[in-house]
Amino acid sequence: MLEELKQKVYEANMLLPKYGLITFTWGNVSGIDREQGLFVIKPSGVEYDKLQVKDMVVVDLKGQVVEGMLNPSSDTQTHLKLYQSFPEIGGVVHTHSHWATIFAQAGHDVQAYGTTQADYFCGAVPCTRDMTEIEIENEYEYNTGEVIVERFVDLNPNHMPGVLVKNHGPFTWGKDPLLAVHNAVVLEEIAMMAFHTEIITGNERAMPKFLLEKHFMRKHGPNAYYGQK
Amino acid sequence: MLEELKQKVYEANMLLPKYGLITFTWGNVSGIDREQGLFVIKPSGVEYDKLQVKDMVVVDLKGQVVEGMLNPSSDTQTHLKLYQSFPEIGGVVHTHSHWATIFAQAGHDVQAYGTTQADYFCGAVPCTRDMTEIEIENEYEYNTGEVIVERFVDLNPNHMPGVLVKNHGPFTWGKDPLLAVHNAVVLEEIAMMAFHTEIITGNERAMPKFLLEKHFMRKHGPNAYYGQK
Amino acid sequence: MLEELKQKVYEANMLLPKYGLITFTWGNVSGIDREQGLFVIKPSGVEYDKLQVKDMVVVDLKGQVVEGMLNPSSDTQTHLKLYQSFPEIGGVVHTHSHWATIFAQAGHDVQAYGTTQADYFCGAVPCTRDMTEIEIENEYEYNTGEVIVERFVDLNPNHMPGVLVKNHGPFTWGKDPLLAVHNAVVLEEIAMMAFHTEIITGNERAMPKFLLEKHFMRKHGPNAYYGQK
Amino acid sequence: MLEELKQKVYEANMLLPKYGLITFTWGNVSGIDREQGLFVIKPSGVEYDKLQVKDMVVVDLKGQVVEGMLNPSSDTQTHLKLYQSFPEIGGVVHTHSHWATIFAQAGHDVQAYGTTQADYFCGAVPCTRDMTEIEIENEYEYNTGEVIVERFVDLNPNHMPGVLVKNHGPFTWGKDPLLAVHNAVVLEEIAMMAFHTEIITGNERAMPKFLLEKHFMRKHGPNAYYGQK
Numbered sequence: 046m047l048e049e050l051k052q053k054v055y056e057a058n059m060l061l062p063k064y065g066l067i068t069f070t071w072g073n074v075s076g077i078d079r080e081q082g083l084f085v086i087k088p089s090g091v092e093y094d095k096l097q098v099k100d101m102v103v104v105d106l107k108g109q110v111v112e113g114m115l116n117p118s119s120d121t122q123t124h125l126k127l128y129q130s131f132p133e134i135g136g137v138v139h140t141h142s143h144w145a146t147i148f149a150q151a152g153h154d155v156q157a158y159g160t161t162q163a164d165y166f167c168g169a170v171p172c173t174r175d176m177t178e179i180e181i182e183n184e185y186e187y188n189t190g191e192v193i194v195e196r197f198v199d200l201n202p203n204h205m206p207g208v209l210v211k212n213h214g215p216f217t218w219g220k221d222p223l224l225a226v227h228n229a230v231v232l233e234e235i236a237m238m239a240f241h242t243e244i245i246t247g248n249e250r251a252m253p254k255f256l257l258e259k260h261f262m263r264k265h266g267p268n269a270y271y272g273q274k
Numbered sequence: 275m276l277e278e279l280k281q282k283v284y285e286a287n288m289l290l291p292k293y294g295l296i297t298f299t300w301g302n303v304s305g306i307d308r309e310q311g312l313f314v315i316k317p318s319g320v321e322y323d324k325l326q327v328k329d330m331v332v333v334d335l336k337g338q339v340v341e342g343m344l345n346p347s348s349d350t351q352t353h354l355k356l357y358q359s360f361p362e363i364g365g366v367v368h369t370h371s372h373w374a375t376i377f378a379q380a381g382h383d384v385q386a387y388g389t390t391q392a393d394y395f396c397g398a399v400p401c402t403r404d405m406t407e408i409e410i411e412n413e414y415e416y417n418t419g420e421v422i423v424e425r426f427v428d429l430n431p432n433h434m435p436g437v438l439v440k441n442h443g444p445f446t447w448g449k450d451p452l453l454a455v456h457n458a459v460v461l462e463e464i465a466m467m468a469f470h471t472e473i474i475t476g477n478e479r480a481m482p483k484f485l486l487e488k489h490f491m492r493k494h495g496p497n498a499y500y501g502q503k
Numbered sequence: 504m505l506e507e508l509k510q511k512v513y514e515a516n517m518l519l520p521k522y523g524l525i526t527f528t529w530g531n532v533s534g535i536d537r538e539q540g541l542f543v544i545k546p547s548g549v550e551y552d553k554l555q556v557k558d559m560v561v562v563d564l565k566g567q568v569v570e571g572m573l574n575p576s577s578d579t580q581t582h583l584k585l586y587q588s589f590p591e592i593g594g595v596v597h598t599h600s601h602w603a604t605i606f607a608q609a610g611h612d613v614q615a616y617g618t619t620q621a622d623y624f625c626g627a628v629p630c631t632r633d634m635t636e637i638e639i640e641n642e643y644e645y646n647t648g649e650v651i652v653e654r655f656v657d658l659n660p661n662h663m664p665g666v667l668v669k670n671h672g673p674f675t676w677g678k679d680p681l682l683a684v685h686n687a688v689v690l691e692e693i694a695m696m697a698f699h700t701e702i703i704t705g706n707e708r709a710m711p712k713f714l715l716e717k718h719f720m721r722k723h724g725p726n727a728y729y730g731q732k
Numbered sequence: 733m734l735e736e737l738k739q740k741v742y743e744a745n746m747l748l749p750k751y752g753l754i755t756f757t758w759g760n761v762s763g764i765d766r767e768q769g770l771f772v773i774k775p776s777g778v779e780y781d782k783l784q785v786k787d788m789v790v791v792d793l794k795g796q797v798v799e800g801m802l803n804p805s806s807d808t809q810t811h812l813k814l815y816q817s818f819p820e821i822g823g824v825v826h827t828h829s830h831w832a833t834i835f836a837q838a839g840h841d842v843q844a845y846g847t848t849q850a851d852y853f854c855g856a857v858p859c860t861r862d863m864t865e866i867e868i869e870n871e872y873e874y875n876t877g878e879v880i881v882e883r884f885v886d887l888n889p890n891h892m893p894g895v896l897v898k899n900h901g902p903f904t905w906g907k908d909p910l911l912a913v914h915n916a917v918v919l920e921e922i923a924m925m926a927f928h929t930e931i932i933t934g935n936e937r938a939m940p941k942f943l944l945e946k947h948f949m950r951k952h953g954p955n956a957y958y959g960q961k
Contacts, residue, residue, distance in 0.1 A: 090501025150387035150471040158608035160671045161599045178484045212481040213389045242608040252670040255636045272548025319959025379845035379929040407942045441939040442847045616837035618900045700837040710899040713865045730777025
């Protein structure tokens with residue numbers, strides 16, 4: 046069942062330790078098959094150096110496990126909500142990578158200071174609001190997805206492929222699991238650089254909007270000219 | 275004598291350089307056999323790349339060496355005091371890992387800013403008070419244990435598996451030597467992130483208590499649902 | 504065509520990941536053959552672990568591709584402008600290396616605080632001005648070269664082999680592609696140290712000018728005595 | 733000639749890249765044979781991955797090369813001055829390691845904040861004064877040694893095995909070249925931690941003197957009890 050997708054999701058998960066984005070089991074990647082309405086996700090709490098393709102868990106869009114011997118990631122309901130609300134995304138990543146988590150802990154957007162960010166994120170990477178005690182007590186993980194979606198009411202998830210969950214850490218996404226990991230790596234880099242940019246300037250003055258859009262569009266716009274055809 | 279425990283303690287010690295927690299010989303791990311009332315600890319000042327299982331030293335709960343050709347760690351009396359006072363712990367770790375030591379040098383608790391910390395430490399990781407000149411002159415290492423225990427008068431060592439000794443560095447513990455090392459790794463990560471969270475926000479406002487407890491309990495409470503059964 | 508130069512440019516490009524200066528494809532090196540009026544540059548968006556010598560693209564001094572199956576780097580026009588305006592340089596490097604990029608994002612020169620910088624850069628490494636909306640909309644990459652050259656009106660590119668492009672990142676150069684990479688490594692190191700020097704002192708007081716010049720000249724002056732003959 | 737010492741000095745030099753203390757050729761180690769009045773030092777500007785035992789240069793206590801095909805390190809005169817003035821030292825190291833150099837650039841002593849420092853350096857690691865234009869113009873490298881020695885007028889080089897040369901970087905020493913490298917590693921670690929300790933506390937309040945001396949003496953005093961006999 047979904048063997049090809051399981052392989053992709055497994056490989057995308059294994060990139061998290063490769064890129065230094067996780068410690069122990071603090072992260073997970075999923076990928077969705079939109080036609081079948083099923084997504085594949087890492088099992089909960091399994092060490093990366095013991096993880097195998099066959100451990101991947103298949104979940105339907107009601108959040109029920111359809112196949113797999115292990116419990117799915119404890120963050121499964123958050124992934125589910127993102128797939129439900131953002132119809133064009135094909136993969137989701139969650140990590141506790143250092144610099145993105147620092148901004149999440151600070152409740153602080155990652156302001157856009159340079160073209161590195163503009164090449165992937167068309168603006169400041171947003172941070173969610175505090176969750177209420179009720180949201181945390183019941184269906185906490187699904188509600189985590191809800192506050193993310195609420196934050197995107199005026200944002201396009203295809204132009205802003207990531208978010209910081211307050212006092213928690215980053216989620217990123219993309220057209221497939223690999224691109225979602227790619228965006229997780231970029232978010233960590235730009236958060237590291239944004240932190241130090243703010244410290245040295247003492248302010249949060251973003252880059253000019255036309256420079257931001259120029260860079261995003263030369264890579265992602267209809268007339269993109271970065272890279273090969 | 276205690277061959278299995280010696281092997282475990284040796285392996286736990288060897289994880290310290292693997293996780294980048296030590297330079298030269300600045301750290302040690304011990305593990306206890308509660309039934310026999312004996313603990314096993316790294317010898318003092320032996321380089322990690324020359325350390326062998328047979329070098330491990332066996333010590334009784336009066337602090338006397340029972341077996342071993344080498345001197346036990348100079349911190350043995352501190353480990354002893356922790357085993358005496360915290361009856362449920364099975365392993366103890368001491369390091370001079372960078373970020374935890376920075377907080378120890380600053381005499382500053384590691385405030386809880388995010389779920390990474392909440393998943394392991396149910397609150398701020400405490401720092402001990404200054405030791406007096408008398409406490410330092412006589413039985414310094416045992417007294418180091420004393421000030422740790424004093425700091426835990428209102429804290430549960432099973433919910434708070436670590437401490438910062440002022441102007442010195444961290445001690446962590448756990449049900450066994452491996453989990454004690456695990457907590458040493460986590461403490462280093464959360465200290466690094468707490469440092470930068472405070473710098474960027476300019477305050478020490480902790481995360482909401484119900485979010486902290488939700489995360490600690492979903493991993494360690496009676497109805498824990500993180501990971502596999 | 505230019506097989507030897509292609510090999511050199513390829514090898515210089517492969518040093519960028521080796522020295523930790525790039526993530527993904529965020530950087531490029533070129534080298535010029537002044538006699539033939541042609542330069543060789545990395546293709547756009549090609550991953551470093553798949554890059555081959557034969558992928559290198561040959562470009563003339565009007566910016567036209569003369570040989571190569573792939574699109575040249577999107578920054579080709581910036582390299583072109585630098586070769587046109589700085590007649591003694593033989594290689595150019597662009598990266599988004601962390602610390603140099605932080606200064607670029609801050610719009611902040613890298614002040615000279617120590618002999619590490621003085622050994623390679625005879626003064627503060629300059630940052631360019633904001634580009635106008637018109638400069639960004641049309642011929643953006645060539646205009647990036649223009650603002651660099653404008654910034655060097657009173658600077659000698661042979662004594663100052665690098666620049667920060669505001670809200671973007673560093674460019675460095677040298678007599679050949681290898682020395683240009685060498686300078687990119689140095690710029691990253693000195694930016695890291697300058698950042699923390701400013702934070703700890705709270706000011707931007709540069710080193711004494713005669714110490715700066717002593718070090719630059721003992722390595723690069725007519726009576727240089729550093730290294731072997 | 734001095735083959736054993738050359739081997740030791742070579743090996744000590746090769747530890748600099750191993751411990752991440754240098755970039756390119758920015759560092760050197762020497763060792764002295766007090767009976768013969770000769771010291772062995774790295775040649776100037778030779779890359780570490782090409783360095784061989786036979787490249788080591790032998791210098792006498794007037795600073796004249798006695799044996800060797802290559803120029804000795806450009807810092808040879810500084811090493812010479814240290815050997816002349818500190819009669820008990822057997823090895824000297826110079827690097828531009830990041831954190832020690834940051835303090836040197838800031839003209840800032842590394843205050844003693846914790847036992848990590850106290851285990852090796854009995855107090856704050858001192859920084860030298862500005863050198864005058866005359867000291868820099870003539871016999872600059874020998875004068876660098878002079879200002880170090882001047883800074884030690886009230887300090888014991890056996891209890892304080894290192895110094896920061898203002899706007900330049902650290903020198904460390906020890907009973908032999910290996911211990912000098914050991915102290916260079918420690919200095920880098922404690923500088924990193926001191927930096928962040930000062931930033932988070934906002935002050936430079938040192939650790940209590942009796943804790944400092946307790947730690948230094950339990951490792952280096954007449955009744956030392958750290959390590960094995």
